[in-house]
Amino acid sequence: MSKPSLAGAILGGKCPQCRQGSMFxxxxxxxxxxxxxxxxxxxxGANFQPEPDFxxxxxxISYAFSVALVISSLVAMNVLFEEPELWMYITTVVVSNLFLFPAMLRYSKILYLYMVGKLKYKGD
Incomplete structure (x- = not known):
């Protein structure tokens, strides 16, 4: 079997140590x-929670995702519309945050575990 890629493991929510088991x-x-x-x-059998409230x-990371989403939404609104009104900004930001909330929450945990979790990939 070929070595699972880092990007594929992150996108799939796989274990940082074996890149096969699911984190969720x-x-x-x-x-x-x-x-x-x-x-x-x-x-x-890798431990995904090395300490309480890890x-x-x-x-x-989730906050950074939200800030990036707000900024990109505001830029997109300015590019797509000549003079967007305030309600258009607010609606776009709220709807996009609600729609992408599960993905931002999940990938913030995945990235945090990969960056801080001290689990290194151990190939077969």
Whole structure:
């Protein structure tokens, strides 16, 4: 079997250590357990939560995602419309944040674990 790529593992929400086990017990479209993260990898047994409340640090990444989304929405509104009104800005920002919230929440946790989690890839 070929080595799983880093980008593919991040996009798929896979374990940083084996790049095969899933970090999340449910799909991204499951709103019932949106914030749930597996405690251990179901493939290699890596610990996804090295300390209590580990993923609170992912809030900073989620905040950066939100700021980038707001800025890109505002720039897009200025490019697409000659003189957008305030309600158009607010509606665009609120709707885009609500629509992308599950993805931003999930990928902030994935990136935080990959950057800070001290789990290094161990090939086969």
């Amino acid at each position: 017990p449910v799909s991204i479209f499951s709103f019932r357990r949106l914030i749930a993260v597996n405690h251990y990898c179901d493939h290699c 993923f609170y640090g992912a809030m900073y």
